[in-house]
Amino acid sequence: MARRHRSTAALALAAAALTLGLAGCSLFGGGAPDPSASGDPSASDTPAPTAPAASLELRPELSASENLAFFDSVNAAVVAANAEAGGRAFIDALVAAGFDKATMEVSSDLTTEGKAADSVQFAVRFQDECLVGQYGPASGGYHGAVRPLLGTGDCLVGETRPIDW
Structure with missing residues (x-):
């Protein structure tokens, strides 16, 4: 007993x-904590949202942090639809969701050697901040965050590709 x-x-x-x-x-x-996070809760990586995308909507009058869940839901839907999604798929989905294409940046899907990039980064300038997404095998899946604008007024460091489609 x-x-x-x-x-x-x-x-x-x-x-x-x-x-x-x-x-x-x-x-x-x-x-695990993101070693690049600044300690600001709005700057931390966020997992894919658990709320259905239909309950979220773009709220341009609110801050980037308050729109992060919607941004993440759009990007999570892209990943769910195509696990091999590249930069254009994320940009197109964000435009369809109401984000302004003129405020977006995206990294290349290919390395300088013409091989598939380990991850793709994409961003939307939103009310003097950046909604930033990253997706790919090197990043451990999808991650979204709010980050400050760079001194250049851009969101992403380095060379980005033109969004000319």
Whole structure:
């Protein structure tokens, strides 16, 4: 009988630990911290949203941080539709969702050697901030964040490709 109580207690303890662990993940965003994050909650990577995209909408009068969940939902839908999506797919989806194409930047899908890039970055300048997305095998999937504008007025560092389609 004592063995049964120990087993029950062990199961209860494991269930409690799992529950606390999952609660901690949902409260604190889960996963390992981003070493490049500035400590600003609006600048941290966000996982794909759990709310259905239909319940979210672009709210231009709100801040970039307040529109991040919508930005993420649009990009998560792109990934769900095509796991091999490149920069154009993200830009086209963001335009279709109401973001202004003239405020967007995207990195190349190809390296200088003509090989597929390990990840693609894309951004929307939004109310003096940047909604930035990154997707690809080197980035561990999709990540979205709000970042400050660079001194150049751009969102992405380095050479970007023209969005001329």
